[in-house]
Amino acid sequence: MPDNGCLTGEFFMNGDNACAEGAISAGCRFFAGYPITPATEIAERMSRRLPVVGGTYIQMEDEIASMAAILGASWAGVKAMTSTSGPGFSLMMENIGLGIMLETPCVVVNIQRAGPSTGLPTLIGQQDIMQARWGSHGSYEIIALSPDSPQQMFDLTIKAFNLSEKYRLPVLIMSDEVVGHMSEKVVMPEIRTEDLFYREMPQKGAAGYLPYKTNGSLVPPMAIAGQGHHFHVTGLTHDERGYPVMTSRAQDQLITRLVDKIRLNADDIIMCNDYMMEGAEIVVVAYGITARIAQFAVKQAREQGIKAGCLQLVTLWPFAERRIGQLASQVKAFVVPEINRGQIVYEVERCACGRARTLLVPHSGGEVHKPAIISAAIRECHADR
Amino acid sequence: MQIDDVTSYERSIAKYLRQDRLPHIWCAGCGIGPVLNCFLRAIDSAELNPDLVSVVSGIGCSGRVAGYVKLDSFHTTHGRAIPFATGLKLANPQLKTVVFSGDGDLVAIGGNHLIHAARRNIDMTVICINNFTYGMTGGQVGPTAPLDVRTATTPYGNFEPPFNLPWLLHASGASYIARWTVLHLHQLELTIVEALRRPGFSFIEVISPCPAIYGRMNKEPEGLDSLRNYIKRSVIKHGAGPRETAIDHKGPIVVGKFLDIDQPTLQDHLIGVAAKAKKPVKK
Ligand SMILES: Cc1ncc(C[n+]2csc(CCOP(=O)(O)OP(=O)(O)O)c2C)c(N)n1
Ligand code: SF4
Ligand SMILES: [Mg+2]
Numbered sequence: 029m030p031d032n033g034c035l036t037g038e039f040f041m042n043g044d045n046a047c048a049e050g051a052i053s054a055g056c057r058f059f060a061g062y063p064i065t066p067a068t069e070i071a072e073r074m075s076r077r078l079p080v081v082g083g084t085y086i087q088m089e090d091e092i093a094s095m096a097a098i099l100g101a102s103w104a105g106v107k108a109m110t111s112t113s114g115p116g117f118s119l120m121m122e123n124i125g126l127g128i129m130l131e132t133p134c135v136v137v138n139i140q141r142a143g144p145s146t147g148l149p150t151l152i153g154q155q156d157i158m159q160a161r162w163g164s165h166g167s168y169e170i171i172a173l174s175p176d177s178p179q180q181m182f183d184l185t186i187k188a189f190n191l192s193e194k195y196r197l198p199v200l201i202m203s204d205e206v207v208g209h210m211s212e213k214v215v216m217p218e219i220r221t222e223d224l225f226y227r228e229m230p231q232k233g234a235a236g237y238l239p240y241k242t243n244g245s246l247v248p249p250m251a252i253a254g255q256g257h258h259f260h261v262t263g264l265t266h267d268e269r270g271y272p273v274m275t276s277r278a279q280d281q282l283i284t285r286l287v288d289k290i291r292l293n294a295d296d297i298i299m300c301n302d303y304m305m306e307g308a309e310i311v312v313v314a315y316g317i318t319a320r321i322a323q324f325a326v327k328q329a330r331e332q333g334i335k336a337g338c339l340q341l342v343t344l345w346p347f348a349e350r351r352i353g354q355l356a357s358q359v360k361a362f363v364v365p366e367i368n369r370g371q372i373v374y375e376v377e378r379c380a381c382g383r384a385r386t387l388l389v390p391h392s393g394g395e396v397h398k399p400a401i402i403s404a405a406i407r408e409c410h411a412d413r
Numbered sequence: 414m415q416i417d418d419v420t421s422y423e424r425s426i427a428k429y430l431r432q433d434r435l436p437h438i439w440c441a442g443c444g445i446g447p448v449l450n451c452f453l454r455a456i457d458s459a460e461l462n463p464d465l466v467s468v469v470s471g472i473g474c475s476g477r478v479a480g481y482v483k484l485d486s487f488h489t490t491h492g493r494a495i496p497f498a499t500g501l502k503l504a505n506p507q508l509k510t511v512v513f514s515g516d517g518d519l520v521a522i523g524g525n526h527l528i529h530a531a532r533r534n535i536d537m538t539v540i541c542i543n544n545f546t547y548g549m550t551g552g553q554v555g556p557t558a559p560l561d562v563r564t565a566t567t568p569y570g571n572f573e574p575p576f577n578l579p580w581l582l583h584a585s586g587a588s589y590i591a592r593w594t595v596l597h598l599h600q601l602e603l604t605i606v607e608a609l610r611r612p613g614f615s616f617i618e619v620i621s622p623c624p625a626i627y628g629r630m631n632k633e634p635e636g637l638d639s640l641r642n643y644i645k646r647s648v649i650k651h652g653a654g655p656r657e658t659a660i661d662h663k664g665p666i667v668v669g670k671f672l673d674i675d676q677p678t679l680q681d682h683l684i685g686v687a688a689k690a691k692k693p694v695k696k
Binding site: 057060076079080084086089094097098099100102103104106108122123126251253254255256259260261262263264269271272 | 469683
């Protein structure tokens with residue numbers, strides 16, 4: 029372990045713990061949370077690890093408070109994270125919106141379980157995908173990543189912090205119970221300063237600093253509390269000074285920029301993982317743990333002479349619409365397995381726009397798909413004329 | 414500071430006001446402005462480094478205070494100023510965090526955060542404008558509204574008993590509790606100075622008129638009517654016990670400093686945690 033307290037080397041650990049270590053390696057030094065299965069291990073590990081590396085862990089009175097607290101910590105200049113599952117994710121929504129409006133870097137981890145409501149607290153779901161996209165009120169863009177393994181829990185947590193600092197918004201890690209609880213080998217490389225992104229800041233005490241004035245990049249430099257800027261920020265629609273302006277014009281200017289900073293940088297944000305995609309005619313579009321099962325089904329299909337491939341969505345939001353759009357005119361069908369009754373499938377359908385068949389392989393939650401069900405869907409599409 | 418020395422008085426608070434945002438949104442006769450004025454004077458007399466003061470507000474007429482102070486200031490979501498400020502303070506313990514908000518914001522929707530912040534005894538000063546109503550949304554009933562008062566949603570009179578805030582805060586673990594009305598601006602200023610200078614959780618309740626709505630519905634249509642009422646009803650009683658501080662719609666309004674005790678703060682405990690944590694990591 030280097031002196032900075034970050035773990036390096038090979039470990040056998042579960043996804044929740046790997047996520048916590050990824051956060052520590054990314055420079056996260058504040059965690060506020062509230063216990064909930066199956067995300068509790070993240071909070072527990074952070075409570076042990078943060079004091080060692082000079083950070084602060086606090087258990088708040090609920091998830092609303094946890095979300096508000098990480099925003100506050102971020103405005104004090106510290107990288108901050110919270111973790112939860114469905115019920116807590118629902119409670120966080122309003123302040124995720126505040127994070128978007130104030131442009132506050134932070135990371136929110138959702139170890140999804142099956143719902144609605146208390147549902148299956150200890151068992152898997154992938155059912156909060158649209159909530160991640162649209163759960164807070166208002167018109168906005170968000171970034172959400174979907175890890176498929178403890179290794180990706182580590183890697184994508186670092187990535188999530190980098191994206192949140194770069195684009196100044198809450199970044200969501202939409203993991204699930206199986207990935208959170210499965211133990212596998214996790215390789216933790218030494219993370220160098222140049223691997224990490226920290227928000228651009230104004231000069232300390234610089235005169236005339238305006239909190240939301242961009243210098244061409246769509247992302248304004250961010251002041252932090254205590255540096256003499258005496259700045260104001262508000263969840264109300266605001267101008268470059270951060271002052272409220274109650275006009276549709278100010279609203280349009282602000283919302284256009286908040287949306288554009290993600291949409292126009294989609295190529296920098298979107299990550300996909302191609303599996304046996306060469307010449308694929310039937311493409312399984314999958315994410316998280318379901319992508320690993322889909323890959324198994326794809327491999328079997330190839331062995332049977334069916335040209336199948338798997339497109340793994342590592343970034344869920346913004347959606348990989350250009351990629352799906354391009355594939356739509358080359359492939360015969362998309363097969364979309366997800367542990368819900370249809371969420372990402374509608375995005376695939378929208379981008380395919382009738383050019384390729386889109387077949388949902390739904391699952392109500394509680395366990396992962398059986399590979400045979402995905403295989404059957406692949407064969408069904410293959411048999412189509 | 415000399416009250417008759419108007420120039421120096423104005424100068425002392427002008428530097429903490431976002432003058433480019435004036436005029437403010439508050440109605441004529443509203444009590445929030447005078448309390449803000451008092452707060453800024455207190456910031457000046459407490460001789461704090463203004464760079465290190467952060468003001469956090471929730472949503473409401475009182476919650477607009479954050480927008481008028483020329484300090485690092487955050488206008489957050491309804492009820493969540495305290496947890497936001499908790500994150501700020503814990504992430505940078507150098508900061509002096511002040512939460513300035515209304516009774517609805519702090520005690521209704523944010524009530525859970527209020528009692529937990531007091532329990533933690535986090536270094537934070539909370540200034541609660543208690544106008545017994547939700548001013549911003551049109552004067553509906555709130556958790557501090559006395560029984561029988563008229564509000565936009567209690568046309569037959571309020572049928573729910575209110576919180577007695579000093580008692581609530583006392584029971585929750587606050588270190589410092591005071592209450593004044595906007596009539597007691599001098600005492601209020603001294604109290605805010607004292608609160609800002611001390612460690613731990615301090616709570617200052619300010620009974621404040623909302624003439625435009627609450628006052629209009631309860632026979633105090635002018636700010637002055639409320640002030641006359643405060644003159645008649647307020648009783649200064651430092652150290653008053655929690656049972657003595659309930660407010661009904663016509664009895665005495667007990668004001669003063671009710672609690673001022675030293676006890677370990679959250680920061681003290683966290684320093685202890687950091688010391689214990691300096692052991693090798695278990696893999
Ligand atoms: C989650 C949420 N619910 C409701 C509101 C609407 N709302 C705005 S201000 C307010 C009440 C404010 O009352 P108080 O804190 O007493 O402030 P005052 O206006 O009286 O100063 C309410 C209910 C909101 N902004 N957010
Ligand atoms: S509505 Fe009431 S509380 Fe709000 S500004 Fe007017 S007088 Fe003040
Ligand atoms: Mg009020």
